[in-house]
Amino acid sequence: MAISGKIPTPDGWVEAQKIKAGDYLLDEAGNPAPVLSATTYRTTTSCYRVKFRDGTTIVASEDHVWPVREFYGRYRNTAVTSKVLAERGVTFDRALTAGKTKASKGGVARWRTRPTPALNLAEAPMPMPPYLLGYWLGDGDSDGPRITVSEDDLPHLEGQLTRLGARIISRQRTHGKTFRIRFDLGSRASGVKALRELEVLHAKHIPGQLLRASDAQRRQLLQGLVDSDGYIEAGTSRVEIGLTSERLIIDTVDLIRTLGLYPRLSVGDAKLNGRRVGTRYRAVFTAYDIDQVSRLPRKSDRLKRRGETVPYSQVRTITEITPLGSSVVTTLRVSATGGTYLAGEGLVPVCDYA
The missing domain is CATH 2.170.16.10 (Hedgehog/Intein (Hint) domain)
Known part of the structure; x- marks a missing residue:
């Protein structure tokens, strides 16, 4: 034994x-x-x-x-x-x-x-809302509190920032329908200070204390990752998060497991205009509406309703x-x-x- x-x-x-x-x-x-x-x-x-x-x-x-x-x-x-x-x-x-x-x-x-099971642990003190950290980990600049977001998703992100007590302090169109925004955390702290405290500046990863934070905090972090760098396939509830950082994808797989879900990791080429420019890592898992892995309506609405029995995906x-x-x-x-x-x-x- x-x-x-x-x-x-x-x-x-x-x-x-x-x-x-x-x-x-x-x-x-x-x-x-x-x-x-x-x-x-x-x-x-x-x-x-x-x-x-x-x-x-x-x-x-x-x-x-x-x-x-x-x-x-x-x-x-x-x-x-x-x-x-x-x-x-x-x-x-x-x-x-x-x-x-x-x-x-x-x-x-x-x-x-x-x-x-989803781990049932106590809430951890955090200098930044987990959802915002997840969004930044997915589509943020590694050297500061800036996020790249599409014009279509910008109103949603602005609404989330307001809800979380943060705010956009600058907004710049980069090209086409893409914006780069800079945010701070209102009266609590600057975005740079929070990212530095979490030790993620220039080193994107999920802080260890957040991998053992409360269910709500871990779920909010995953929501940010899915809303920024994830894709949900309609009709199947198949969720995919694609990243170019090996360290971050390993942390993301660990995070998904702590929520009682079953991720599988795959590795392939990252390509630009048909040319290999690096390595692409993908975490793929099945989630249902009850799992609340996304806040962005155009993604969360694709999650199927879970039945009465424990799904094969768990x-x-x-x-x-x-x-x-x-x-x-x-x-x-x-x-x-x-x-x-x-x-x-x-x-x-x-x-x-x-």
Whole structure:
């Protein structure tokens, strides 16, 4: 019942081996949960690397317990060890059928994790409204409080700034229907001072304290990123954020995961007039109206309504289970209901009991 690697905590990421009794992890509902005990040792039996559809992995001992949803012709909730995951395999081979019960694919993914929750954490002090920071991270000048915005979206952005207690202090048309605006934060602080305090000037990234801020603050930050540099595909609720900064896209993927969503990262060429000018990173995920990932009406109106059941976009399919031999792992026992806590970069619910 042991694990290794990165473990999310209310204060950020910690290696499993460094966790001790009295520390806090995050339970299946995304709430802080105290650690009752933590024991690190080298296994005498096999460990397994479990890989998920988004490319993240977790290394765990053979008797580590996974709360999962298993497909065996139909679905059931269960809890099995790493060894059982490996023995049963990652696919279920079902007979092909036709008609109302048509099954055109024989090999079906056997294991899905329980849904990743949105983290439920306390509000963090911020020198700048998270929405404005997100918009600046997407379409702002890295050296100061200036944002490039289209003429069509300018009224929306001006309205948001007013609502947030900020204001536009200059507006300049750059070319065509594009404006560059300079903003400040009213009586609170200058835009430069706030960006400097967040340590993002000339180094765009999401500050660590904001990745562990309240649900509302993290959601507002994502809204700014989507409204400035995102695209929502009508009819599918598919959301894409495209960036040219590797550091910022990695932070953005982490941010999306903390909201209980399931991003996938892709890398390609950034082109201008058919010529490669750099690298383009894309975070793609599915969101629904209830997720509130955008404020801009022309984008938010494209989000589909979520149904009653947990959407497939919020669970992680297990795609590979690889034996590794012995490894250094840590047994963690927490006070959460059922002893379940989140582990790995994908924030996957795992158990501390057999």
